[in-house]
Amino acid sequence: MMTRASTDAAPEAGYNFAYLDEQTKRMIRRAILKAIAIPGYQVPFASREMPMPYGWGTGGVQVTASILGGDDILKVIDQGSDDTTNAVSIRKFFERTAGIRTTTHTREATVIQTRHRIPEETLQEGQVIVYQVPIPEPLRFLEPRETETRKLHALAEYGLMHVKLYEDIARHGHIATTYAYPVEVAGRYIMDPSPTPKFDNPKMHRMAALQLFGAGREKRIYAVPPYTEVRSLDFEDHPFHIQTFKDPCAICAATGVYLDEVIMDDRGGRMFVCSDSDFCEERRACGHRGSMLAEAPAALTGGNTHA
Amino acid sequence: MYVAVKGGEAAIDNAHRLLAHARRGDPSVPELSIAQIAEQLALLVDRVMTEGSLYDRQLAALALKQARGDLIEAVFLVRAFRTTLPRFGYSEPVGTARMEIRRRISATYKDLPGGQVLGPTFDYTHRLLDFVLAANGEEPVPPAEADVPQDEGGTPRVTDLLDAEGLIEASSAALDGSPVGDITREPLSFPAERDLRLQALARGDEGFVLALGYSTQRGYGRTHPFVGEVRVGEVEVEFTPEELGFAVPLGRITVTECQMVSQFKGSAAVPPQFTRGYGLVFGQSERKAMAMSLVDRSLRARELGEDVVAPAQDEEFVLSHADNLQATGFVEHLKLPHYVDFQAELDLVRRMRAEHERGQAIPLSEAAE
Numbered sequence: 001m002m003t004r005a006s007t008d009a010a011p012e013a014g015y016n017f018a019y020l021d022e023q024t025k026r027m028i029r030r031a032i033l034k035a036i037a038i039p040g041y042q043v044p045f046a047s048r049e050m051p052m053p054y055g056w057g058t059g060g061v062q063v064t065a066s067i068l069g070g071d072d073i074l075k076v077i078d079q080g081s082d083d084t085t086n087a088v089s090i091r092k093f094f095e096r097t098a099g100i101r102t103t104t105h106t107r108e109a110t111v112i113q114t115r116h117r118i119p120e121e122t123l124q125e126g127q128v129i130v131y132q133v134p135i136p137e138p139l140r141f142l143e144p145r146e147t148e149t150r151k152l153h154a155l156a157e158y159g160l161m162h163v164k165l166y167e168d169i170a171r172h173g174h175i176a177t178t179y180a181y182p183v184e185v186a187g188r189y190i191m192d193p194s195p196t197p198k199f200d201n202p203k204m205h206r207m208a209a210l211q212l213f214g215a216g217r218e219k220r221i222y223a224v225p226p227y228t229e230v231r232s233l234d235f236e237d238h239p240f241h242i243q244t245f246k247d248p249c250a251i252c253a254a255t256g257v258y259l260d261e262v263i264m265d266d267r268g269g270r271m272f273v274c275s276d277s278d279f280c281e282e283r284r285a286c287g288h289r290g291s292m293l294a295e296a297p298a299a300l301t302g303g304n305t306h307a
Numbered sequence: 308m309y310v311a312v313k314g315g316e317a318a319i320d321n322a323h324r325l326l327a328h329a330r331r332g333d334p335s336v337p338e339l340s341i342a343q344i345a346e347q348l349a350l351l352v353d354r355v356m357t358e359g360s361l362y363d364r365q366l367a368a369l370a371l372k373q374a375r376g377d378l379i380e381a382v383f384l385v386r387a388f389r390t391t392l393p394r395f396g397y398s399e400p401v402g403t404a405r406m407e408i409r410r411r412i413s414a415t416y417k418d419l420p421g422g423q424v425l426g427p428t429f430d431y432t433h434r435l436l437d438f439v440l441a442a443n444g445e446e447p448v449p450p451a452e453a454d455v456p457q458d459e460g461g462t463p464r465v466t467d468l469l470d471a472e473g474l475i476e477a478s479s480a481a482l483d484g485s486p487v488g489d490i491t492r493e494p495l496s497f498p499a500e501r502d503l504r505l506q507a508l509a510r511g512d513e514g515f516v517l518a519l520g521y522s523t524q525r526g527y528g529r530t531h532p533f534v535g536e537v538r539v540g541e542v543e544v545e546f547t548p549e550e551l552g553f554a555v556p557l558g559r560i561t562v563t564e565c566q567m568v569s570q571f572k573g574s575a576a577v578p579p580q581f582t583r584g585y586g587l588v589f590g591q592s593e594r595k596a597m598a599m600s601l602v603d604r605s606l607r608a609r610e611l612g613e614d615v616v617a618p619a620q621d622e623e624f625v626l627s628h629a630d631n632l633q634a635t636g637f638v639e640h641l642k643l644p645h646y647v648d649f650q651a652e653l654d655l656v657r658r659m660r661a662e663h664e665r666g667q668a669i670p671l672s673e674a675a676e
Contacts, residue, residue: 046494053383053636054633055637055640056640056643079645079647085319086643116645145623147497147623176655179652195648243654
């Protein structure tokens with residue numbers, strides 16, 4: 001798998017390579033292996049306190065710390081971008097504690113830690129994508145009790161979820177879930193894809209890369225092995241649809257990608273640009289030009305400040 | 308007006324520099340030393356040690372200084388340090404009957420073996436601001452000497468006295484030699500046994516545990532409690548290294564212990580007797596130890612065959628929300644950008660509003676988004 005021997009050259013004095021001690025990493029790797037063996041099943045693990053707050057990616061950070069080797073190349077994104085503050089902070093954490101190479105290029109990375117997005121670029125075999133998960137339980141807002149939800153999963157009793165989706169259709173005419181849209185993995189477990197927009201759900205289906213999910217506060221790890229069936233829940237007469245955008249990216253002209261709405265002024269001016277900043281930059285480097293490239297603020301077109 | 312949505316490394320570095328500056332405050336005011344915090348804000352240090360689950364006054368004081376006095380932030384710093392420490396093993400159970408008593412009171416007996424020892428307490432002080440302290444204070448008069456030296460053999464606990472008469476249930480730990488769980492090494496699962504519940508309560512947020520304990524007094528899972536005893540003092544911590552095979556002392560710590568005695572009407576199998584609620588925290592915090600013992604007793608509802616009707620009796624509710632680090636982290640993570648998800652919701656709301664305006668019941672196809 002992806003666990004290569006750690007180098008013993010830890011750059012941050014007093015801490016082990018990638019912060020966690022080796023026993024903890026072993027414990028987490030065992031949980032990861034179990035998660036891979038039972039796709040979509042939430043494996044409890046003895047989540048550690050991390051030097052960043054719960055809810056800010058401690059689960060993802062622990063998974064990443066446990067699988068990183070000295071020759072891995074790490075990419076960290078939040079909201080699709082390498083330059084959002086929390087992504088910068090987590091990337092710096094691993095630069096400091098593991099001394100490994102980092103990158104913003106999706107293709108170059110061996111491990112990608114993400115919050116809320118899957119990169120637009122198709123992930124490849126050998127890559128691992130680590131999702132930060134706030135609430136791993138897809139049934140949580142239908143049933144607050146863990147004792148109950150574990151039972152429901154054990155019995156594959158997912159009627160609650162289907163009723164919820166049906167009620168959405170009855171009330172709104174469509175399923176009113178736009179992110180953290182539930183999926184069925186390998187025909188068995190219903191899984192929360194983490195709060196990615198449902199736009200990204202189809203990318204999880206038969207993805208070539210290994211998908212790992214870490215929830216630190218809730219102490220759960222789950223996984224989707226490469227090339228696993230991931231089906232977004234729907235009904236025959238109400239098939240699953242992803243969001244589409246009317247116009248292409250205003251600065252790189254990409255279509256079929258997820259766009260962020262950027263408010264330009266206080267008079268209703270706005271533009272839509274790629275959420276995946278690396279994807280957008282590469283397209284512009286290849287000469288693609290969006291309709292508003294000239295007038296876009298430098299904070300968007302200047303790309304990331306990270307070398 | 309342009310609203311920047313992306314922040315870079317330079318912004319983070321500058322924010323941290325500004326924070327360090329703000330922490331120091333006015334440079335014309337002398338800087339606080341760790342020793343000053345440890346000595347003069349001792350109860351705050353106790354609380355950081357308790358909720359940080361690490362008995363180290365110096366580190367707790369340092370954490371408070373670094374956190375600008377933000378208690379939960381200080382707990383966070385201590386926990387993040389603690390988690391990196393290697394685990395050599397578990398200490399022997401601490402013998403609180405052999406505690407060197409600094410304070411000990413019982414509400415159930417007027418007098419009892421070992422006596423009532425008032426000790427350093429705010430109880431019975433009049434809460435009037437002392438303006439002499441603001442004017443840099445004066446040396447306090449030296450404490451009075453005790454008339455009677457403490458019994459070398461220790462001070463029996465009130466519950467032991469009740470136990471001798473069979474009036475109180477036997478301590479479950481005394482009956483059971485099974486190993487004690489560890490919520491920092493194993494994920495908590497439900498139903499959680501009492502060892503795990505007590506651990507979670509001990510490190511749980513004082514305010515949260517206090518409010519839950521209070522709720523049981525106001526009828527939400529009433530237990531008719533009496534303070535059998537609250538004691539504060541120093542106990543020895545012992546550890547048995549595998550290679551030695553006998554216990555060696557590691558040092559002394561200050562703890563506060565509360566034994567709450569509450570009613571139990573009995574059942575077909577068990578005669579009426581008193582039941583126990585237990586609280587133990589680092590340092591001196593009677594409020595936390597008492598609240599903990601109330602909630603501990605309430606959480607035993609399942610074990611004692613009582614109806615679970617109140618929040619304080621619901622272990623999933625209590626244990627899942629008692630940890631202030633988990634709570635603050637998840638509440639404050641709402642500060643992180645959520646614009647990708649918000650975009651999806653924005654789109655949905657716009658679509659539903661458009662539908663609403665047209666007064667149509669016909670669903671829009673999503674391809675029209």
